Amino acid sequence: MPSKSTHRRSRIAALAVATASCATYAVALTGTAHAATVAVHDIQGTTRISPYKGQAVTDVAGIVTAVRTTGSSKGFWIQDPNPDDDPATSEGVFVYTGSAPKVAVGDAVTVSGTVTEYVVSTGNQSLTEISRPTVTVVSSGNALPAATVIDAKSVPDAYTPAGDPAAGNSVNGLTLQPSAYALDYYESLEGMSVAIGSSRVVTASNAYDELWVTVKPHENRTARGGSLYRSYDDQNTGRLQVMPLNSTQEFPVADVGDRLTGTTEGPLDFNSYGGYTISASTIGTATPGGIERETTKAPSAHELAVATYNVENLDPSDTTFADHASAIVNNLRSPDIVSLEEIQDNNGAKNDGTVAADVTMSKLIDAIVAAGGPAYDWRSIDPADGKDGGEPGGNIRQVFLFNPERVSFTDRAGGDATTAVGVTKVGGKAHLTASPGRVDPTNTAWDASRKPLAGEFVFRGRTVFVIANHLNSKGGDYALTAQYQPVPRSSETQRHAQATAVNTFVKSVYAAQKNADVIALGDINDFEFSDTAKILEGDGDLYSGIKSLPKKERYTYVYQGNSQVLDQILVSPSIRKGGFAYDSVHINSEFHDQISDHDPQVLRFRP
Template identity: 75%
Template sequence: MPSRSSARLAALTVAAVCGAASAVVLTSPAHADSVRVHDIQGTTRISPYAGRQVTDVPGIVTATRTYGSSRGFWLQDAAPDDDPATSEGVFVFTSSTPKVAVGDAVTVTGTVTEYVPGGASSGNQSLTEITKPQVTTVSTGNPVPAPAVIDEDAVPDAYTPKGDPAAAGSVNGLALDPSAYALDYYESLEGMNVQVADARVVTATDSHSELWVTVKPWEHRSRRGGTVYGSYDSQNTGRLQIQSLGPAAGFPKADVGDRLSGTTTGPLDFNQYGGYTLVASGLGTLEKGGLERETTRAQSGRELAVATYNVENLDPSDATFEEHAAAIVHHLKSPDIVSLEEIQDNNGAENDGTVDAGQTVTKLIDAIAAAGGPVYDWRSVDPVDGQDGGEPGGNIRQVFLFNPERVSFTDRPGGGPATATGVTKVRGKARLTLSPGRIDPANAAWSNSRKPLVGEFVFRGKTVFVIANHFNSKGGDQALTAQYQPPVRGSEVQRHAQATAVNAFVKDILAAQKNADVIALGDINDFEFSGTTKILEDGGALWSAIKSLPKSERYTYDYQGNQQVLDQILISPAIRRGGFEYDSVHINAEFHDQISDHDPQVLRLRP
């Protein structure tokens, strides 16, 4: 099966892995010929033999990986010690197709290496391996050690210990406590043959033939079968990634709420795309849960429906226009205003200076009309080439679609990619100086990121200000399974600055008109409980409408087994007082055949 493993790194020093040279004390082996797998693994995340040669390490081959850049086999000692902190399994990196078979009893001579998937700068934990191996087969056809059973009773409820301040917050040098912390428990099984049974799928199969299950069926369960991520302290310890050692064609096409019935068995690996991963030599049988895509209700004649939808790098060459149109018409019920994120220019990722997106938007509008929806009009501001981030050459931007039969757009010309719109007060009412316009585009907060698009709409004689956002992504943040605990969320620094700019603009509107109807929406790339959202809401200027839902229904995205909020619709006090209805419409994130990785949301209000 194809692998996403990155190119292997050179052997790392213990100091680079731990974050500080003093974090781990290396101990010398008493006798090289007595070294066993549990000695190599040790009682911390770093082997006491890291960087050293070991000789004739015995074990049974439990699985082989014959594809990708990380070829090798897993070796497990059939005579374990009695210390639950020491793993009995280890990966032997051969670099080429291994010449051993499952059930072979072998001895291995080689160098113990701490390999950091994604590189030391990622902050990831390391994987203990034996590299440059010399392998001797002693016998064949031996039984594989029975798998360790991973279930809700075995996995602790606490996720991880706090990192060691003396090691820059790394947990690498801390003694493992597998009875207290989930990450310590998984680390104590690194490289071993493990098993889960009758596990519910909590992240659908992706394009790399991976899915996520939970071994804790009731842990923060959503009503549709997923696992909700509700706070920075709610890490959902039962999540586990599943890959396969078999061909990609045979990997189950699973949706959230499906089940891998029976047992799924294989070695427990660690990679940069999710941390601890059961690489299955035997997969359970997929049982479908029957999850269906949601449909929101249609707005009444007196209600204004405003939606946000990240259409994931849409350009004219994509084959998803009819599906996006069907989603907007049939599942979202043709909202009056649709804020679209990730509309690319007319030639997509071709990097030739093109910034106009008229062909992309027109193709979508035509598809919506063909699906039975309204003939939408649209407004946007083209970015400066290469200045708004996203896929190189794509020039993604936000676009307003609106139904001119229901809503009018107030045009005030002069807006451009580098021109800031402002707020004035005319006859006691707030109005934009430019519409459509951009908010403070010269602000360093928007460096290499999408600038907010703001427009002035009129519905039934009432003005509604809409701000379309696509904040800085979470790319580069340390993973939940990082060696640094708590992990560093470096990307939120820019989002905080972006939220500050949007909040200030909303306050300008409210200063001109206290009861103004203002909606700030889009791909905020942060949670409803995050610091970013708190800044957007500062001073009561806005409030995230997803918080009107029960906690078990607050999600717009599904990542590594956590259903979470990235997309939001925030509303001004007048809208909150006047009454509204909010719906996160689950049509994508829970499904293996998604057309976007985001779910859209709809707000219905009476201005």
């Protein structure tokens, strides 16, 4: 049986056929004096890390399958047209040039350079590439290797193996099992030309020319065509990101539930902002799926409607006030109480010590009136400058928006940025010591994070306690495609402490009034099945209303192809016992022209 080196020499000889003149693309090779002569699949190896990492290699032969001339990662892909018989080894690799490459698709080339593993941020998987290359064009106009078709049958149902405990749970050193795990399958194709057929869009296109599709038509399909993220062990294996190979290409505009019809083809790249990505030289056509923005049901005269809505860093300079107003009036049907998250101060991201948000709120309230809605009133507490996280200078905070024609706010002085609201018992009923007030604001759980806002409302003679939240974000958590499996979620530590503080406060309300109507709502920044939600719910202290919906409708946010829950409205046993209606109103997360990345939530009940 011929050796691998014999096969390599045969490949180079075959690529040299019909050579007119050999052009060298001159970037000096640096590395050891004795560079290894290897094939692409030798470089890629059977694990995620090349066995030649950091080493110089010479005369790596392949056909140029794609060229990237724009963006920060310029280069080209080569693929060996004569693969080995090991399904774990990729036959393609990216050659990083740093400037516009001087090769063309169809060129047969040999590449000498240094094998590197490029990682954008700690914890992510890496992209195997050849850097600092010297490239020789052997011939041009060669036929391209056939693209590997990725479809529902080829992608395994299991997402990833568990990492090696001896390596800190990293999967990098594990031998790839492409027939067993989706991430291993995709890794075995890294750098190779791949193609998908007509596929369902599961994250809308955006300003960065990114969208996500699934090659599995029926995998955890939502009621509106997305892919539901149901648990930490059900990551939706059919998801792939699609981006144009070059920014000069026309890119489709698509919403969740649309189809990317026809063939989408290009090298399978890996980037740490989206994982496995088809850098598409050929992009399918977006065919509309027909979803429309939803409208909730208006409350009856005896129902109280309470909503939460993250308006995404709203400040007076924004152009979205009329759009948000229309959403509140027309899609949410003017709820009686709205918890707004991410209201910024009067000059937005300008960092000059401004903390007041009265200009922001006046502009929103005026826009709501202009849209035909009620003249809302509002309550909030200005944060201490720079202490609540979010965009620097923005001083985001939660705000209670309420319709004074339907509900009254109980004002009690004493609430400020650092004073904790308490609960007292007056005439057998719970009363807040300050309304509005902040929940345990000096607790270290709220360091560089938004403090909960508590308020006391009265509807038809019945008191309702509302706690508006915006818990710690998931910033710092590793991606689902991380090298560490199971994926570490470091942001949970602070969120769990925050959930504990909120639950403790809720318990203090019940201690004063067992049957009190309590609502804790907002951008919880965690899933309905998460430990954060479980801590908030406690031992029956609260119940996340979104769990009353059919599973296919449980999402408020769409991220990297997963429709998931971040925004929640949790209710006390008294509200749950009396019955309620819950609606996740899908007006943003599934659409390319969203005004926020969150969908608002609405609860209706009779206090």
